[in-house]
Amino acid sequence: MGESSFKAIIVGGGPVGLVAAHALEKANIDFVVLENKADLSRDVGASVVIGPQNLRVMNQLGVYGRLLGIGSQLRTNKSFLLNGYKFKQNNDLLALAGNHGVGYLAFHRAELVRELYESLSDGVKRRYFTNKKVINIESLETGVKVTTSDGNVFEGSIVIGADGVHSVTRNTIRKLALEENPGTEWDPKDPFPAIYRCMWCSFPPPEAPGANYEATSKDKSAMFLTSRDRGWILTYDKFPEPTTERHTYTEKDVEAFAANIAEFPVNETLKVKDVFAKRQTWGMSDLGEGVLKHWYWKRIVLAGDSCHKYTPNAGLGLNNGIQDIVVLSNELQKAVRAQPTENISTEALEQIFKTYQEARREPAIQDCNQSAMVTRVQTWASWFHYLLSRFIFARNFVGWLMRRYVVSPAIRQASVFDFIPAKDLPAGTVSWVHPVPNLESD
16 A cells, blocks of 8 residues: 555644544544644643543543543532522432443643643654644645745645634635635624633632532523642623624633622532632633534535534533544545545545534534533523523432433444544443444454
């Protein structure tokens, strides 16, 4: 088999872009990663969660053991009213771990990025470029060209846009599609309207790892999570009206927001004001929601937050981004393996991207809706959501029903890399739809 000339340009070097780098290396597909930020080690962002379906994927990539060293399993759910009354407590997260063999791991985002980068081979690290702000993308007959603000031009076969909610790649394919056919229907330039905003901060953990607590009220809520090294709060506030305006929040904005919810409980003894006073990192952003109708154009394809955006309450954003990369990588690996020395035509790539979008869009919509529901239940968006929060979901048998008939059936359908053999993680009581290729298989 001859050496392939196929090359991917990954725009965005965050968690999804890094998973793509690991995957393409395993697929023997050449690539570069272009990351806008200058410093990967900068401690920004809040917590992220990886579920059991994607811990299997991390195991295939050979990084699961390293992630265990920085992540903490979520164990206990608790729900509080503003007066501190605890109206729910369960171990549903541990029960889900029993269903699937492993549970949900919480990470500090910056630490996850650092670990995913450090676990790359030295050769791959040399293809990861920081401080590369993309200013132009061209999709040509036989390839792509990406220009960065420093004047560098990168050439390849495809572009994978993993550049987040404010995606340059997404804006580019919209512009190119409308230039080619001004009458075509396309997603709006600002496709993810925000109904909520979120303030977060991290701090030394005030209790044992594994907490996943919430304080609920009308139009405002707070979440509290702990790992071995950090605690986090993520606090939510509803806008009067949906907005697509891009807001930039200052430290004073964060402090004012925190003061407004200072008395919200985070556990039985502490309030927001207690942990905010010990903050190590903090930030604030609007929470866009939605799933694009168009995930690709010609030789350019999107993944992660660039094509679907969720509220973070259910922890489904990164998990869907990882699944995007799994499905896309499987399709690309098959195509490149079938035509190792031939250029893959634009038409063939569009068919690959169509297959990818068709496989991923409906699960993305379902998880977007689930995330929206969790946010609205926690913020009592209506009397219906209030009743769900206080009296329905607070019942342990309802949690059992949800695990059995909603959550686990969705988790078990997740994809794995079909070209990376590995010894699968310990099995739970619920079987997986897609087995990991056996180490002895070809």
